[in-house]
Amino acid sequence: MSFQIPRGTQDIVPGTSELWQYIESKARDICRRYNYHELRTPIFEHTELFQRGVGDTTDIVQKEMYTFQDRGDRSLTLRPEGTASAVRAYVNNKMYGLPEQPVKLYYIGPMFRYERPQSGRMRQFVQFGIEALGSNDPSIDAEVIALAMGLYQELGLNKLKLYLNSLGDKESREAHRKALVQHFEPRIGEFCSDCQNRLEKNPLRILDCKKDRDHELMGTAPSIVDYLNEGSAHYFSKVKEALDHMDIEYVLDDRLVRGLDYYNHTAFEIMSDAEGFGAITTLSGGGRYNGLVEEMGGPSTPGIGFAMSIERLLMALEAEGIELPVEKSIDCYVVTMGDEAQAASNGLVQKLRRAGISTERDYLDKKMKGQFKAANRLQSKYVAILGDEEIERNEINVKNMITGEQEAVSLAEVSSYLIDKLKEEDGE
Known part of the structure; x- marks a missing residue:
């Protein structure tokens, strides 16, 4: 169904x-x-x-x-x-x-x-x-x-x-209400049932009627300005x-x-x-x-x-053709190579997110090329590449996706490194 x-x-x-x-x-x-x-x-x-x-x-x-x-x-x-x-x-x-x-x-x-x-x-x-x-x-x-x-x-x-x-x-509205009743009452039968019901209860609402807005009495109805x-x-x-x-x-x-x-x-x-x-x-x-x-x-x-x-x-x-400046990118995409790196990326991604860095990783066991494509679709500003060899060296390769520049960074310092880089881009 x-x-x-x-x-x-x-x-x-x-x-x-x-x-x-x-x-x-x-x-x-x-x-x-x-x-x-x-x-x-x-x-x-x-x-x-x-x-x-x-x-x-x-x-x-x-x-x-x-x-x-x-x-x-x-x-x-x-x-x-x-x-x-x-x-x-x-x-x-x-x-x-x-x-x-x-x-x-x-x-x-x-x-x-x-x-x-x-x-x-x-x-x-x-x-x-x-x-x-x-x-x-x-x-x-x-x-x-x-x-x-x-x-x-x-x-x-x-x-x-x-x-x-x-x-x-209240006084002005009451005076205007009486004038509206006198204006519409002789021909109220020409108006819709809603307007007929409103004549005594709230004749001002007749002026707001969509069905009868073209009726000739609408154009000659008393103006509230004259009764203030x-x-x-x-x-x-x-x-x-x-x-x-x-x-x-x-x-x-x-x-x-x-x-x-x-x-x-x-x-x-x-x-x-x-x-x-x-x-x-x-x-x-x-x-x-x-x-x-x-x-x-x-x-x-x-x-x-x-x-x-x-x-x-x-x-x-x-x-008016106005596009709002909505942020569509993420800060970092973690690309992994190897079983050990994939397992370790869980802790790394959590660490980056806790530091205030918007971060994503692969959950579909994609190859490295597929992970980079995903990073591009998400307009990721940086890609952090983690392999089994990088884990042995206790470092990670961070690539700027706009300039193409890549730098090896200590795993312990990757959060502060990315924070500094993002601040530089924002002009802070």
Whole structure:
């Protein structure tokens, strides 16, 4: 019987996994510089967490969650996004009581959504995201955006566009909500069933509908910008001012609403302008979600964050023809000749690895020529040749595979010899 991988998932095999590791290491490094700390949450949570946190009018909750009953008849859901879990962890672990505020968190891990698989859209996908909880300063909004843009740019992406909007505070949103209801209600029967359900619950979500995006009422819908009260407009101006000081360019888009119910004030998306990237150009998005912590049972706490898909990031890199500088070589390959040398190589290889030298040897009883071919395939920087005669002399021949230079080295000193040579190549 042959087993196939489930639809909407992928195997990340050697040769590709190194790209993921490189991106993840870059993400961790930029978080270190911005003073964000890793949070790891369960892959599944109680279903109500996402119903309350993400919003029951969203496509995620209504159509895309992987939900199941466990043996205790509890409803559990594989996490479809990271913010709800992060806020739940923030409340459960009383991080709001920490002396250092805001609490700045990041996560990297798999998420799950049941949707039609397509390029850059998987049923299991990996998100990198950050959350900053505990500050109402517009500068932290700009910082979150700067971190996202910075990671893309440090990986080499150039064809980026940042779209920015404000959804306003509760008062502004309520005024805008009433205007949207008045606008859409007379002709709501012309819209899809999802939009009809959203009219009273969350009419802002109608603007995010993919089915009815070409309807004429979409183009004439009231703009949130016209309903921002003085406080919301001032807050948004401070966010833009901070971005200007950071030399981060942005495009104002009053139709940008994001797909989750918990957003207010700042909302943003980062798009790829690369030719051939695809119809879905969004790389990442996020925004402010004041009120979500209270919804999870915590104290009144402001928050802002974003999430990006690693899969879509890889697509953008490919579209721009960017090759990541992933290390594909090893430091040393031990070639053996003779039974005694083959047995002794076990200890030698272990010694080199313990010294921090990436090392490989033959496990298929290949001839010397075959071992050298294997070393070439692995792009080994050095080959250490050990025969029975070398063992008698207590030495080993080390060959530089680029220059061809070869030198006899004491077996006791081979680790330090290779370490020095590798440091010289690295310019240390």
